[in-house]
Amino acid sequence: MAAEAEWRSVSPTQPRIPPFSVFAKPIQKSPQDDREYRGIKLENGLEAVLIHDGKADKAAASLDVAVGHLADPDDMLGMAHFCEHLSFMGTQQFPKENKYSEPKTTGHPMRLLLPQTPIITLVSPRLNYPGHWLASQAFFILRYSPLHNDSRRIYQLSKHLSKPGHVWRKFGTGNRETLSQAAKDLEAQGKLPLENKHGLAASILSANPSAIPTSMTSPALSDSSTSSETEADTEEQWTLDEYLKELPTISVEDVNQHANKILASAKLRLLVMGNTPKAEAIKIAKMSEAGLVASSASSSDLNERALVLPEGCNLIKTGTIPNPNQVNSALTYYVRIGSVADRRRRVVGALLSQILSEPAFSVLRTKEQLGYIVSCGYWSLPGAPESDWSFPSATERGIRTVVQSERTPGFLESRVEAFLNEMKTTIETMTPAIFQEHKTGLGKKWTEDDKNLKKEVLRYLDHINSGHLDFYRDAIDAETLKDVTKEEVHALFMSHVCPSSKTRSKLSVQMRSEKVKPKRISAAAAGAFEAQVRELGVDVAPGSWRKVLSDDTPAVEEFKKYWREELAGKGEGAQRVLESITKLVQEYPVPGEGQDAVQSGATYIGDMKKFRARLKPAEDLGAMIEWGDLPASKF
Structure with a gap:
């Protein structure tokens, strides 16, 4: 970083803070940068740059x-x-x-x-x-x-x-x-x-823990499943399969006619952001309108509306992954919370989603190892981008869990429901302190400043495109959140999320891999086989094969090869035991392999068009706030 002479030694008097050195010379920075910088070096050689930003609302460490x-x-x-x-x-x-x-x-x-x-x-x-x-x-x-x-x-x-x-x-x-x-x-x-x-x-x-911040915040990341068929959530939205059927029939003339139709019947919603006076913004809007013909349709026709799941439904849509080499299956599991017009429920639902999110990842991915891609969060219908599960233009909100795995999608759904059943106890026994932490964390997310102009533009534009114009939604929701109780969260969970609920509305999409995978040995099959080996008089330590195969569920051929070598020279009885492996694999399959059983009490969706036709569209919310000072437009 610099010569030793440029460092000044510091011996803190506070306990548990080790001696360190401070970079003594001024740190060069841009004249436009109003942040304060400080370079330090620990005795173990670790160097760090401390940055103070008076406008920041979060702390971060790297x-x-x-x-x-x-x-x-x-x-x-x-x-x-x-x-x-x-x-x-x-x-x-x-x-x-x-x-x-x-x-x-x-x-x-x-x-x-x-x-x-x-x-x-x-x-x-x-x-x-x-x-x-x-x-x-x-x-x-x-x-x-x-x-x-x-x-x-x-x-x-x-x-x-x-x-x-x-x-x-x-x-x-x-x-x-x-x-x-x-x-x-x-x-x-x-x-x-x-x-x-x-x-x-x-x-x-390893580093000196007293010198490294012990918490960090960064933008949320999310993973999505590779399922190729997504259920339409609006009246005029289609699956990829439906698009693919139409694609071969589309001609250049069709594209030209469609473009002319759009230009001859236009609806515009514009946002001008930045250092632009109102008069200049109106001028830009008029330039955008020039040459276009206004549509006779109502502005509300631009608003997308979700299709509402009926109360008490348990719906499943199955499909296969088109890529024959894709080993992973995928599950999307969605439960409806309700209309965004219901502010109280919307806020309670967001808090419930936050409470479920981290445990879902910890249980389904870290502990159960269902798959590399696991996520759970608040989901918006329609039109939610992957980067924002609380899309402002939504008319409906729900909680969505996604798992991509080599296990069958039906098995994945059973594990998601087992997790939700466990969360009932977690919520019931949650201490007031932990519950308050969740509220505080969610409130900070809603009240944090936009980090750049792009984020600010997108936040406003989402509310404009939806027609809701609810620009202060996050701030008002943060205020509403302050007096939300654990009893409200528990009640919403029991009525809208818990698998035992008779009133919840649930839809799952199960996409199954068609790739044939090698058969594997389950723990139960391995245990039964070891018991047969002991009956031969062979002294076998339980699970000793794991040290060689390094897998709790090894491939059948690997398992056979190991035991063929271990039982060599043990007589005809050993051969008979080896031949039993195939039968044991059938009797004790690895959980999540094979065919999924039909779920009792579930309704399986067949024809998508007929299914969508039976659903009612959500209410067109229109402008949720009347501003009264927006410029008039011929559109």
Whole structure:
């Protein structure tokens, strides 16, 4: 950073704060930058830049560890990526998994793996914490997800075309195959997988915890499923299959006629933002209107309206993934909360969604390892973009859970419902302090300042395009939130979300992979087989095969190969036991494999057009606020 002479030593008198040095010279910055900067260096060599922004409404921290996947050992490709995943699996100071996703952080943490430096936010991972072995199991999922992402595949292909032997060729994502054998070798030596001879050890994530902020906030990230068929949520919206059927019949003349029709019957809604006087904004609007013919239709015809699910419904739409090589199935699970016109319910629903979001990720992804893509949040109908689950132009709100997994979608739905049933107790036993943390976190999200002009423009434009003109919605909702009680949240959960509710409105979309996968051995099948081996008089420690196969549900052929070698020379009885494996696989299937059973009490959707025709459109809310000073337009 600079020569030692440029640093001034500081010996704090406060307890638990170690000595450090401060950069003594002025830090160069832009004349337009009014933030204050301070450089510090700890005795262990860690350097940090502290930035004070008087206008900021959140705190943020970022730690750049100077080693990335280019430093991966050749026999443990993906180690840096593995360490990145450990960053949210608990630390020595904060052992709880997903600590940074708690409501008091008012946001979601962000991890970024770069070739040379993974940017992460936690320090001193607990290597003896069971969560880390759950993280290792995540590489079973990672083995597949990058292979079916075109950008990942192209990226890895470009790396592989580089000079043989160069570090850039390394497979930075990693998977179980690239990590497991070296880990087994190290375990046999009595070492943890992260403490290896190459020096890429747990120490690369260690830093002085008293000098690093212990919470971080960054924009929320979300993942979406790869399901190809999405249910239409408005009167005039179609599925991809319906679009594809029409595409071959469309001609150039059809496109030209459609364009002329749009220009001859136009409706405009405009927003002018920035340092523009009202008169100039009106002038810009008139220029936009010039040459267009106004439509005779009402302005309300521009407003999209969702189709409302009937009360008490349990609907399922099934389909297959078109890509025959896609190993993952997908589930979208939606329950209706209600109309956005009901402000109180809208706010209570948002709070309930926040309470469900982090536990859904923790249970369904981290603990149950259902899939790499898992999300749960407030969902808007119609027209919600992936980046905003509280789209202002919506007429309906609900809570949506998405899971992408190798398991069957019916099994995924059963696990989502099991999770929701568990959340009943979680909400009932939630302490006032935790409940208040959720309220405070949500309130801060609604009242935070726009970070740039683009965000401000989009916020206003969404309300304009919807026709609601409810520009102060977030601020008013934040005030409404202040006196929302836990009893209200619990009541809404029981009536609109809990699977046992007779009044909730639920729709799930189950997209099934058609790719044939290798049969695997379930824990029950393995246990039954081991019992037969013991009956032969062979002394077998329960689960001893896991140390070699490194998988709780290994492929049948791998399992057979292992036991064929173990039982070699044990006589005819051993052969008979080996032949029983096929039958055991059928008797004790891996949960989530095979065919889904028809769900009792559910209505399966057939023809989409007939289904949509039976649904009623949501109320056209129009302008929810009358401003009275908007300029008139010929449109």
